Amino acid sequence: MLSRFLCFFILTLAFLASQAYAYSSDDVEWVSAKTATLHWGNSVTVDNYTIVAEDFSKDGFAFINIFKDNNLIDSGALGLSDDLVYRDTEGGNDIKVFVSTLSITVDDWKGNLNDPTVTVQVYKRGLPDLDVKVNIKKDSYDPTRLSTPRFIEGNVTIKNVGDAKASNVVLNVDTAGLKLAEGKLTQTVVSLEKDESIKPMAFKLQIPLLWDEENFKIVAQVIANDINNEKHMFNGTKTITVKPKADIILTKSCTKEIYMGETAYVSLIARNTGSFAIYSITVNDSVNENLNIEDDMQLKKIISLGPGQTVNVFTYSIKPIKPGTFTLPKATANFTADGKEYSLESNAPVLAIKGPYILLEKKSNVSSFNPGDNVLITVSIRNEGNMDANVKVEEEVPDNARFVSGTMYFNSVVNARSTKSFSYALYLENEADMQLPAASGIFIDLAGYKGEVNSSTLSIPLRIPGSEVVYQSLPEDQIPADAAAEGEMEGVFDTGGQEDMQIAQNSDISETSQSSSDSYEDKAISGINPDLRQQPGFEAWALIVVFFLLLMIDKKKI
Structure with a gap:
C-alpha cells in the first residue's frame, strides 16, 4: 500500500513539474x-x-x-x-x-x-525585471547623541518593471551582522505581474555599540522565475554608517598673535562625547622648535574620561625664539579598549609672531695671513624678522693689530628680510694665529622691543710657508672708503639726525660709545684696495722720515 502511494506521489510531482515547464x-x-x-x-x-x-x-x-x-x-x-x-x-x-x-x-x-x-x-x-530598493531612514547613526533613534528602521520594496510576469518571488535581506529587533527579513510572493509592486517589507535593526566607526552594507536579494521556469536574481543595497559609542575630541587653542618678547598661552581640552567611560588615556603634546615652553612644563599626562566629561589637560605658556607664522604640533591621545589600541589627534592652531630677528656675521677676505698683512674685515647685519629695527654695532681694534681704514661703527635701520654690512682694514702684526673677538650689537624697533646680538669669533690662522692663501671676494659695497665711512657714521640713536626711526627716547642704550667711534673716524685714511695684499708697513715710512731729517740737519750745518 505504501509503495503504491509513493509511486502516485512521484507521478504527481512529475506531472506538476511538466506542467510548470509547458506553456x-x-x-x-x-x-x-x-x-x-x-x-x-x-x-x-x-x-x-x-x-x-x-x-x-x-x-x-x-x-x-x-x-x-x-x-x-x-x-x-x-x-x-x-x-x-x-x-x-x-x-x-x-x-x-x-x-x-x-x-x-x-x-x-x-x-x-x-x-x-x-x-x-x-x-x-518578455522577461521579468524586478526593481529592488532598500530604504533606510538615516544614512548615519550616532549612539552618543540623544537625537539618534533607538533602532535602524527600514523597508524593502519590489516592483516588476520588466516585460513579463515573475513567479515564486522570494526575498531575503542580509543585514551585514546587524541584529533584527522587529519585523522580518524574508518574504515570498506567488507572482508579480508587469508594473505590479509588493507591499513594503518593514524591519527594525538594533544599533550596535562600537569602539570604531563602521559601515554596514544591507543587501536585499530577490530570486524569481519566468514563464519558462528560469530563475532570475535581483539585488538592492544600502550602506549605513554607525558611529562609535564613545569618542574623544581633543581641542588645542592658542593666542593668535604676539610680538617678540611677549608670551602666548596654550590650552588643551579633552572631551568624551560618548555614553561610556574611557580609562587610562595617555595624552601627549609638544612645542614648535621656534618656541620655548616656560616653567619646564611636562606635556604628558594620563587621564580618564567619564561619559560626556570634559577635562582641561594642559595649560601652559610659550615664548618665541624668532618671528614668523608657526603651526603648533597636534596633540595625541591613546587608549586601549577591548584589547585594541586607539589613537586620535587634536587640531593644529597657528601662532603669528611679529618682530625683528637680527643676526651678525663676521668674516675676513683671506684664509690665512703673514705678519704685516693688511686684512679686510666685514661685519654683516641680517634681519630675518618681519619688522624693521635700528641696529648699533661698534668694533674694537684687537691686540697685535692696527686700524688701517674703513669704519668700525654701524648705526642704521635694517629693514625686515634684508642685510646691511660695514668693513674695515686691519694691519696684523701677530706672529701666531689671530683670534678676533665676536662682533656685538644692540637693536631696538618702533614697538620698543630691543636686545643684544653677537656674532661668532673670527679665527685667521698664520700662513704656513709654501701654502696658498685664499682670498674671499667681496661685493663693492662692502669695500670701505673714506666717503662711504663718513656717510655711515650718522647717529641713528640720535633722534635729531634720523627721522624714520624716532625711538631714542624709549631706549636706555648708552651713547658713551659714540665718542670712541669718532676716534676711529679720525684715524680713517684713504680707501682700501679691494684686492688687499701685503703692503709696505710702518717701518718704510719711518725710514723716509729719518732720511729727510738727516738732510735738514746737514743743511743747517752748512
Whole structure:
C-alpha cells in the first residue's frame, strides 16, 4: 500500500513539474525586438535568429523562413496580419514574426511580380525585471547623541518593471551582522505581474555599540522565475554608517598673535562625547622648535574620561625664539579598549609672531695671513624678522693689530628680510694665529622691543710657508672708503639726525660709545684696495722720515 502511494506521489510531482515547464505561445508576453521591410531574398537578424523573405505569391502571401544558428527551424506562408511563432523548448528563447505590411503588385503586361516587399515585426519572449530598493531612514547613526533613534528602521520594496510576469518571488535581506529587533527579513510572493509592486517589507535593526566607526552594507536579494521556469536574481543595497559609542575630541587653542618678547598661552581640552567611560588615556603634546615652553612644563599626562566629561589637560605658556607664522604640533591621545589600541589627534592652531630677528656675521677676505698683512674685515647685519629695527654695532681694534681704514661703527635701520654690512682694514702684526673677538650689537624697533646680538669669533690662522692663501671676494659695497665711512657714521640713536626711526627716547642704550667711534673716524685714511695684499708697513715710512731729517740737519750745518 505504501509503495503504491509513493509511486502516485512521484507521478504527481512529475506531472506538476511538466506542467510548470509547458506553456503555449498564447501564454507568452511578447516584446518587440525589431521591425524591418524585406524585399525578395532579404533578411533581418535578431540575436541568433535570421528571418528571410524567401518568396512571394501573386495571391498575397510571403514565404518566411526562420533560421537559428544558420539552421532552418521553421517556415510558413504569411498573409497580412499573420504571424509565425517558434517555440524554443530547450532554451526558452521564443520568437514571433508578425506581418504588418505586405506589398505585392503584378505586371499586367507580363504577369510577373513587381518588386514585392513585406514588413515584419520580430518579437521576443518578455522577461521579468524586478526593481529592488532598500530604504533606510538615516544614512548615519550616532549612539552618543540623544537625537539618534533607538533602532535602524527600514523597508524593502519590489516592483516588476520588466516585460513579463515573475513567479515564486522570494526575498531575503542580509543585514551585514546587524541584529533584527522587529519585523522580518524574508518574504515570498506567488507572482508579480508587469508594473505590479509588493507591499513594503518593514524591519527594525538594533544599533550596535562600537569602539570604531563602521559601515554596514544591507543587501536585499530577490530570486524569481519566468514563464519558462528560469530563475532570475535581483539585488538592492544600502550602506549605513554607525558611529562609535564613545569618542574623544581633543581641542588645542592658542593666542593668535604676539610680538617678540611677549608670551602666548596654550590650552588643551579633552572631551568624551560618548555614553561610556574611557580609562587610562595617555595624552601627549609638544612645542614648535621656534618656541620655548616656560616653567619646564611636562606635556604628558594620563587621564580618564567619564561619559560626556570634559577635562582641561594642559595649560601652559610659550615664548618665541624668532618671528614668523608657526603651526603648533597636534596633540595625541591613546587608549586601549577591548584589547585594541586607539589613537586620535587634536587640531593644529597657528601662532603669528611679529618682530625683528637680527643676526651678525663676521668674516675676513683671506684664509690665512703673514705678519704685516693688511686684512679686510666685514661685519654683516641680517634681519630675518618681519619688522624693521635700528641696529648699533661698534668694533674694537684687537691686540697685535692696527686700524688701517674703513669704519668700525654701524648705526642704521635694517629693514625686515634684508642685510646691511660695514668693513674695515686691519694691519696684523701677530706672529701666531689671530683670534678676533665676536662682533656685538644692540637693536631696538618702533614697538620698543630691543636686545643684544653677537656674532661668532673670527679665527685667521698664520700662513704656513709654501701654502696658498685664499682670498674671499667681496661685493663693492662692502669695500670701505673714506666717503662711504663718513656717510655711515650718522647717529641713528640720535633722534635729531634720523627721522624714520624716532625711538631714542624709549631706549636706555648708552651713547658713551659714540665718542670712541669718532676716534676711529679720525684715524680713517684713504680707501682700501679691494684686492688687499701685503703692503709696505710702518717701518718704510719711518725710514723716509729719518732720511729727510738727516738732510735738514746737514743743511743747517752748512
